[in-house]
Amino acid sequence: MTQNRPHPRSRRTFLRQLALGAGAAALGPALLQACGRGPGGSAESAGGAGGELVISNFPLYIDVDAPGAPGSVARFQKDTGIKVRYVEDVNDVRQFFARIQPQLAAGQPLAQDLIVLTGWMAERLIRLGWMEPLPLAEVPNARNLVPSLRKPSWDPEQRYSLPWQSGIAGIAYNIKATGKELRGIDDLFDPALKGRVSALLEMRDTMGLLMLADGQDITRPTWAAAQPSFDRLEQARKSGQIRRFTGNDYQNDLLAGNLAACIGWSGDVAQLAMEQPDLRFLVPDSGGVLWADVMLMPKGARHPREVARWLNWVYEPVEAARIAAAVQYISPVEGVREVLAKDPATAPLANNTLMFPDAAMQKKLYVFGPLSVQEEARWEERFAQITEG
Amino acid sequence: MNRAGALLLGLWSALAYGLLYAPVVVTVLFSFNAPRGRFNLVWQGFTLENWRHPFQDGALTAAFLTSLGLAVAAALLAVLLGGLMALALSRARVRGGRWIELLLALPLTNPEIVLATALLTLFVGLDLPRGPLTLLLSHSLFCLSYAALTLKARLAGFDPTLELAAQDLGAPPLEAFRRVTLPLLAPGLLAAMLLSFSLSFDDYVVSSFTAGETLTLPLYLAGAFQREISPQIQVLSTLVLLVSALVLVLASPPRRSPR
Amino acid sequence: MWLLGLYVLPLLGLVPLSLSEPLSRFGLDTVFTGRVANYSEVLQAYGPILLRSFSFAAIATAVGLVLAYPLAFAIRFRGGRWQPLLIGLVVLPSLSSFLVRAIAWTSLLGDNGPVLGLVESLGLTDGLNGLGVLRDGRLLNTPTAVIIGLTNTLLPFLVLPLVVAMQRIDPRLLEAAADLHAGPLRRFIRVVWPLSLPGLGAGLLLSLIPAAGDVVNPRFLGGPNDRMIANAIDNLLLVQLQAPRAAALTLVLTALITVAVGLQLRGRGLEELPLP
Numbered sequence: 005m006t007q008n009r010p011h012p013r014s015r016r017t018f019l020r021q022l023a024l025g026a027g028a029a030a031l032g033p034a035l036l037q038a039c040g041r042g043p044g045g046s047a048e049s050a051g052g053a054g055g056e057l058v059i060s061n062f063p064l065y066i067d068v069d070a071p072g073a074p075g076s077v078a079r080f081q082k083d084t085g086i087k088v089r090y091v092e093d094v095n096d097v098r099q100f101f102a103r104i105q106p107q108l109a110a111g112q113p114l115a116q117d118l119i120v121l122t123g124w125m126a127e128r129l130i131r132l133g134w135m136e137p138l139p140l141a142e143v144p145n146a147r148n149l150v151p152s153l154r155k156p157s158w159d160p161e162q163r164y165s166l167p168w169q170s171g172i173a174g175i176a177y178n179i180k181a182t183g184k185e186l187r188g189i190d191d192l193f194d195p196a197l198k199g200r201v202s203a204l205l206e207m208r209d210t211m212g213l214l215m216l217a218d219g220q221d222i223t224r225p226t227w228a229a230a231q232p233s234f235d236r237l238e239q240a241r242k243s244g245q246i247r248r249f250t251g252n253d254y255q256n257d258l259l260a261g262n263l264a265a266c267i268g269w270s271g272d273v274a275q276l277a278m279e280q281p282d283l284r285f286l287v288p289d290s291g292g293v294l295w296a297d298v299m300l301m302p303k304g305a306r307h308p309r310e311v312a313r314w315l316n317w318v319y320e321p322v323e324a325a326r327i328a329a330a331v332q333y334i335s336p337v338e339g340v341r342e343v344l345a346k347d348p349a350t351a352p353l354a355n356n357t358l359m360f361p362d363a364a365m366q367k368k369l370y371v372f373g374p375l376s377v378q379e380e381a382r383w384e385e386r387f388a389q390i391t392e393g
Numbered sequence: 394m395n396r397a398g399a400l401l402l403g404l405w406s407a408l409a410y411g412l413l414y415a416p417v418v419v420t421v422l423f424s425f426n427a428p429r430g431r432f433n434l435v436w437q438g439f440t441l442e443n444w445r446h447p448f449q450d451g452a453l454t455a456a457f458l459t460s461l462g463l464a465v466a467a468a469l470l471a472v473l474l475g476g477l478m479a480l481a482l483s484r485a486r487v488r489g490g491r492w493i494e495l496l497l498a499l500p501l502t503n504p505e506i507v508l509a510t511a512l513l514t515l516f517v518g519l520d521l522p523r524g525p526l527t528l529l530l531s532h533s534l535f536c537l538s539y540a541a542l543t544l545k546a547r548l549a550g551f552d553p554t555l556e557l558a559a560q561d562l563g564a565p566p567l568e569a570f571r572r573v574t575l576p577l578l579a580p581g582l583l584a585a586m587l588l589s590f591s592l593s594f595d596d597y598v599v600s601s602f603t604a605g606e607t608l609t610l611p612l613y614l615a616g617a618f619q620r621e622i623s624p625q626i627q628v629l630s631t632l633v634l635l636v637s638a639l640v641l642v643l644a645s646p647p648r649r650s651p652r
Numbered sequence: 653m654w655l656l657g658l659y660v661l662p663l664l665g666l667v668p669l670s671l672s673e674p675l676s677r678f679g680l681d682t683v684f685t686g687r688v689a690n691y692s693e694v695l696q697a698y699g700p701i702l703l704r705s706f707s708f709a710a711i712a713t714a715v716g717l718v719l720a721y722p723l724a725f726a727i728r729f730r731g732g733r734w735q736p737l738l739i740g741l742v743v744l745p746s747l748s749s750f751l752v753r754a755i756a757w758t759s760l761l762g763d764n765g766p767v768l769g770l771v772e773s774l775g776l777t778d779g780l781n782g783l784g785v786l787r788d789g790r791l792l793n794t795p796t797a798v799i800i801g802l803t804n805t806l807l808p809f810l811v812l813p814l815v816v817a818m819q820r821i822d823p824r825l826l827e828a829a830a831d832l833h834a835g836p837l838r839r840f841i842r843v844v845w846p847l848s849l850p851g852l853g854a855g856l857l858l859s860l861i862p863a864a865g866d867v868v869n870p871r872f873l874g875g876p877n878d879r880m881i882a883n884a885i886d887n888l889l890l891v892q893l894q895a896p897r898a899a900a901l902t903l904v905l906t907a908l909i910t911v912a913v914g915l916q917l918r919g920r921g922l923e924e925l926p927l928p
């Protein structure tokens with residue numbers, strides 16, 4: 005590795021000097037002192053004050069407070085007496101990485117004690133050595149983790165991560181707009197749907213589905229095996245077949261009627277279908293992509309005990325069921341289905357194969373395998389050339 | 394100009410206002426919509442329900458208040474520093490004044506992402522944890538450019554001998570500044586404040602790099618709107634517009650015809 | 653005054669960065685190797701997008717100007733006592749969040765939206781399709797939608813400097829011209845137009861440049877074939893983590909823009925900037 009090689013002009017030192025010069029001139033040492041955050045003195049000033057557990061998650065990914073029914077965060081605080089600052093600031097995992105990367109690379113702790121990110125990003129962070137092993141010894145409920153998500157490829161020994169929710173990437177469509185049931189990925193390339201199809205900016209989901217349709221093994225993805233799918237996608241983008249590449253916002257376009265069919269995520273569509281009964285979600289026979297968002301504890305997290313309490317709490321089936329009922333993704337916690345089935349209000353959810361895949365569905369689901377560092381760079385460059393034109 | 398010409402000019406102007414106000418009208422309209430699900434995007438029916446609970450969406454309201462406080466603080470700071478800069482630039486013949494003006498114009502004319510990355514690397518270099526403080530610093534910085542230039546333009550049309558005259562009449566310099574310069578600057582100050590406020594309140598790119606885990610309104614909206622568009626978003630936007638319109642009407646009374 | 657260092661020094665820091673290579677794929681650390689190839693690579697890969705950005709910005713500015721000049725004229729010479737209010741009304745829409753505006757545009761321009769409905773009921777769909785204004789009868793996620801969004805954003809920045817410049821025109825000049833039997837057209841060509849030119853210059857600068865660097869409109873209103881340069885910088889930096897290349901592309905853009913600003917500033921100062 006390059007770590008021991010002295011760099012004649014490390015950019016970091018250069019920048020620091022530059023920054024110090026600018027900072028000292030701009031703000032004056034007095035202001036820096038007044039803020040108690042002088043250079044190098046940030047260790048105690050960053051992040052959660054006095055025993056506050058700080059969690060970052062995607063927006064709208066938990067049950068929230070409703071009149072007479074406090075949400076999970078409020079109930080956890082009441083049950084445990086631990087103060088939580090729950091921040092919904094993970095809009096996009098890559099952007100989030102770019103934001104936390106400078107601090108972690110410099111060995112500084114984050115304000116967060118726990119962050120929720122997608123599996124492949126977890127793999128990157130774990131590999132970089134920026135994550136702390138989870139205090140799983142203090143999390144007896146971790147045994148409730150469903151078998152299919154144990155020891156995943158991004159964390160083979162299950163030391164650093166516990167799934168928050170998982171889900172399926174497949175095809176979402178409006179049957180009134182397509183005029184027929186869709187069968188598979190090929191339908192997205194049907195000229196009849198030209199300009200009314202979208203794909204996901206999440207490379208592994210879009211490419212995974214296309215490669216599965218091409219008969220490739222996505223659990224061991226290779227650059228060569230991906231080429232036909234890249235070409236197909238590029239062709240569809242150039243011809244105008246694909247209208248957009250999206251995050252979760254394909255939902256807006258599906259509802260507004262701008263899209264007839266798209267690559268989407270199971271939980272979104274399960275929720276949307278309640279508002280718009282013409283919506284369908286298809287896991288193609290060629291296969292769907294199974295993913296998980298996982299909880300991670302960054303290096304230097306200040307509240308590992310509180311983290312353990314939180315992990316244990318959300319892995320309690322009763323609590324996990326409330327979260328699952330709200331977000332309608334696949335809960336990683338065993339026993340959730342039984343809890344949901346008991347309550348007449350939530351019983352229909354227990355029979356939803358998008359939330360609880362049956363054996364037939366399970367067989368069609370594949371997890372996108374790891375890419376080496378160099379491979380990933382090539383993939384992302386090619387994918388960006390397609391999505392960012 | 395003949396009447397047909399005047400009519401045409403009026404219609405054309407109305408068209409321009411129409412383009413400006415099309416999204417505003419839609420926003421106001423949808424604040425009265427009764428959406429069926431999570432996305433307030435398709436017109437379903439009229440309701441006043443959203444307006445009865447403008448602050449029902451807790452996370453939205455929190456982000457809204459953060460942005461409000463930030464924008465006020467950044468605008469004040471920017472106008473204070475910008476005012477001093479404008480005074481220095483227009484009074485003392487600062488050496489390299491042109492160059493400083495060019496530098497001032499840079500943030501106006503460069504894509505925001507340039508400033509955003511520059512600031513992030515700077516704050517990391519300084520070990521300055523990202524949060525409210527770095528947000529305030531970066532927002533007042535890009536507001537500063539606008540504030541300083543607006544105020545400088547206002548000062549350029551202002552006769553410095555007025556202040557000297559006041560001093561000749563026995564007013565101490567500070568008093569002269571307060572009684573003469575400040576009132577003349579007032580419209581410019583107000584304009585600079587409003588401009589800075591709107592820039593800070595609406596900033597996304599710079600904030601996304603310098604906010605740490607603080608959530609401003611645009612940051613919250615950027616994430617939330619992919620998963621839910623609650624009608625409260627439109628309600629709060631309409632409220633902001635209403636208050637701004639009120640300030641506008643109060644601050645710019647119809648004046649006598651310039652002719 | 654030195655607060656500006658906050659902006660300028662990091663910008664200068666981009667210069668060595670743009671000539672560096674990343675030490676590791678996910679590290680911030682880069683090593684300076686004087687790699688000029690970064691520039692040729694980004695120019696080759698993103699040249700077309702750079703061109704597209706400036707042409708979208710130019711079209712939007714041109715459309716904006718056609719709307720803004722008469723509007724500024726009307727505000728200045730027909731606004732009468734409502735002038736301050738009319739100016740304020742030009743700025744007011746900018747106070748609503750860009751995301752909220754983007755949401756509104758998507759419902760206006762969507763496939764089932766009112767704009768396409770109007771076009772259809774007027775029987776213009778085929779004609780506009782032929783002209784390339786619509787794509788397969790669609791408006792949202794086409795270049796047209798991006799340009800509509802851009803025009804909406806930049807219009808105030810065109811109108812304000814024009815009004816300011818026209819406010820400096822002494823009405824007595826026009827009266828004098830009228831006394832000399834100059835007709836309305838002649839008065840406009842000889843008096844108003846030349847005197848409004850400084851405002852026009854400032855307005856062009858203030859609208860063309862931010863429009864070329866816009867992220868929001870191409871992202872929300874455009875399709876994948878309508879991306880602009882700031883989207884590419886965004887992606888290089890955030891997704892591909894290619895900081896040196898992002899820096900190189902940024903500097904190319906900054907250089908182009910600074911040259912334009914510098915040219916504009918040579919003659920005059922910044923007095924013509926918009927001020928309500």
